[in-house]
Amino acid sequence: MKPIKIGIIGFGTVGTAVVRLLQENGWLLRERLGLELQVKKIADLDISSDRGLGLPPGTLTSSAAEVIQDPEVQVVVELIGGLRPAKDFILQALRAGKHVVTANKALLAEEGQELFQEAQQRGLALGFEASVAGGGPIIRALREGLLANRIKAVYGILNGTTNYILTKMSSEGVEYEEALREAQRLGYAEADPTLDVQGIDSAHKLTLLASLAFGIPLSFQEVYTEGISHLSPLDIAFASELGMKIKLLAVAKLTEGQVELRVHPTMLPQKQPISQVDGVLNAIYVEGDAMPQCLLQGPGAGGSPTASAVVSDLASIAHTIHTGGRPARAISFSPTAPSIRPIQEVESLYYFRFSALDRPGVLSKIAGVLGAKNISIWTVIQKGRKVGGAVPLVLLTHKAKEQNVRQALKEIDALPVVTKKSTLIRVEGPEE
């Protein structure tokens, strides 16, 4: 049995976890697939830190080119993240005829079209199981397990950092900033949390899932993306009063032949299973025509879970090489793929919180604007509690169109009795 030789670019948390997993559990691959994976070369800028792995001398190099150009290396694993030079390394590896495995959702979502095309033209694998849901095999589920389904929707909680922050805000009533600091202290959030808290990481992952599910081109730029940093404990308290929770939901959904692509805070009934996905967990629902619902849930990040997914890709590729087959297309882009539905056209239920002066006739004014835009009110909460001189007025609407909602809020925010920009949170799932 000739070992399949791999090269790794990026020897941080995930790279180290991949090598350790191969060292500790490589026997499983031998036993289960009759094949051996051997790490031939690893490139990193830091080649002096001791990662405690006892690598053979000559394995480490500071030159990515040395990994890519090594004639023995058959699969290149890209784990440096970011757009550049990661993209160049992957393109170089593919052009050198190597299969590639990556966990780089940002790169694939933003500039992956060229990479998938290059891999496809050369009959090479481009494995990215590790890019969504950590070690949970969601890519495999969509590509293989649910292959025979016309997918109606893929949605879920795709980012553990924001889910941790929202869980903390909800269970302890703390402000966003405090929950974020705690997440940073625990290592769940980065020093610069922008990608996570602005919903960009979720949008990257949703982009990949949507292309797998619907065959659409990678459409990161067209994902409507809204983060969680504007959420206040007040909205979370109102949600709770309404029997709901707020989650950062990523949604790709077929509506009238178009695909909705959106990431935003969403109010969901507390009783819905997805509301109970707390802490750093991820959860993804897939709705197909033959398999009406399939849920995959697990920790969405971390060195070991991500390494588990990287090695599963490596094993599939190695098996294919070993048995003389050809890898299937990484993503099959459809010539008849549906178009993206503009966010203005999307319909939803809405939660509004208005800060209004405590005067007679305010509700009627606001309701008048909404009615004129075809937005009908389902529930009202108006209470005496003053916040900064004004009273919060909370409304839940029936289904309404986003563009009408935006116009209505613009008009409402211009009313003299409204003292602050209004809050809008989309609502999914309650029985109207």
Added chain:
Amino acid sequence: MKPIKIGIIGFGTVGTAVVRLLQENGWLLRERLGLELQVKKIADLDISSDRGLGLPPGTLTSSAAEVIQDPEVQVVVELIGGLRPAKDFILQALRAGKHVVTANKALLAEEGQELFQEAQQRGLALGFEASVAGGGPIIRALREGLLANRIKAVYGILNGTTNYILTKMSSEGVEYEEALREAQRLGYAEADPTLDVQGIDSAHKLTLLASLAFGIPLSFQEVYTEGISHLSPLDIAFASELGMKIKLLAVAKLTEGQVELRVHPTMLPQKQPISQVDGVLNAIYVEGDAMPQCLLQGPGAGGSPTASAVVSDLASIAHTIHTGGRPARAISFSPTAPSIRPIQEVESLYYFRFSALDRPGVLSKIAGVLGAKNISIWTVIQKGRKVGGAVPLVLLTHKAKEQNVRQALKEIDALPVVTKKSTLIRVEGPEE
């Protein structure tokens, strides 16, 4: 592109759903994998019913041999269920060099060793994704997605019929018989519900999952199996009082180097996610060393979900044939697999309900017997409500060994103050 030709044996609910799915969604396979599946022959005893599928003349036959021996058929799908003649058909198909796909968990769990061996020796695929969790890709998740993990445990709700009955008993307080009748009326339970309600179907599925997870031989005979028909609304009410729910749990768990294999009603804290899996849903947890927890959930049965899984297997096999590769082993049995832990050695928390005469000293007598067997009591519920002249006495224990529990119950049931056989339900998950 030459179509891959398949033959189907068994044209009932699932067989019909498979053909319909290939007709309706076959374009997905063409588009995504560049391959075509063509149903060449279908065998069934009933070749006269109109299934509304508009099959070409000559497709239907009453002879399974005609399907198996057709030189053009490359993959045989067995969907008749039962042990015989299904086993003969699968063996004949493998010996004729055909790949096989089946949904037959009973056959694979009870006599699959020979079938897997035959497939393995001939380098043929034996696909069985449809045998567990309907259309949920749990087999693929264990074989591929979580391949790099040493699995610590696989457990869950593997049978929709019993989960429906327990949900109904729990939400409406009805007796087992009434809930069963309702399940039968809705088509969730068969006229003879034995396989489901006695836990045998769950044990079949657990057998397959355990071999995938731990590499152990198929060990159906060694699965400790207990059904739900003895459960009373009284126990469900006490569970609720204790903040718990009763589910039919199937567990394969590594303990001290041995594998526990058991299917039995289990009390679980209401807050645990698995307690919220209600109705006909299935849910399977996998705990690995690299991926600490992965949950897969969805409808566990039904024509379309099962067909979704059958076609996913067909697509994988067709891709392998099409690209000149070889299928991986269906199950990789390990030469160093752990042994099965005898049920007597298994440790658990326990719920006991004793029917005792309402006399002073009864609790002390019962507690004395338990204490002598090293079973320590955690919680006691004793209430005035008489049931048939006796008072129910409910105890929760700390962790105890099954053999001690059985001996203790035998002694307790022999006490003159105890009026009926005691009830025992295993408990998982609460903080002691």
